[in-house]
Amino acid sequence: MGDAMSDGFDVLNVVGEYFQLCDVRDWDGMRSLWTDLVTVDYGGVFPLDGQVEADTLKRTMAEVIDPIPLTQHMVTSPVVDVDGDTATVKFHLEALHHHPGLGDDERSTDWTLYARSVIGLQRTPRGWKVSSEKLSIVHQTGNKGFVADLMRLATEQS
Template sequence: MTDSYGDDVARITRLRSEYSWAYDSADAHAFTQLFTPDGVCALGDWGVFRTREEIEAGIAAQTVAPDPLPATVHSVTTPRITVDGDTATGSWYVTVYHQPREGDTQPVRFVGRYFDRYRRLPEGWRFESVRLDPYWFVGY
């Protein structure tokens, strides 16, 4: 049985949601498993990571050491997803909120867009690549 286009879009939407939850929970291993083994995570000024090993190390460095922000929440909206067999592309707006540190009054830190490529693997849809394009950010 093959998935319908709507099933694929729903699974890709879930994948994008899991990305935010894993990052915001500082679970670098779970984050990494959302990518293909040869995946690329290009986060602009925050680093470009190739392969699951680089992605896990890079995300762990951002979320747990040396001085992570108290809390981070990614809000990802307005998906545009195109599925073509076992590959797909997507773009999403993202707003990132941080719990302010003492003396900081700016909780909205980042607004931008994700540009994703997805590949269906036996275990399901995974990110082949993620590219983050910032529109504006403050306090980094």
């Protein structure tokens, strides 16, 4: 067990790395940050809910996010709470998604999601791992049917 300051830094680093890896599509890297089972609640914007095996989460992330040419996840106002071998990070999330194949203007090609999020972490012998995620949507701009439109586009291109 580390001290509170180093634990807090390590936990924040995992959350930052998590979103960096998502934006560069490093699914193996993301998988390395999860416990084997992850409890997820993406507020209805992602096709998973409840307790999910990490390999299923990795596969689904790749299927949904890989087709999006540009994503940028920005984490602000993080608050860390470490209690022994568990931790939570509460933060605000702004997530930009862009796909030029969905239309001719940004109302169809862009979707920005604003949310309050909580990531739970567990200390393991291999360091801190994400054990839960909860996304509470605050506001959305652009194409609110973005994920469904991506699935439709993929079907049309098959």
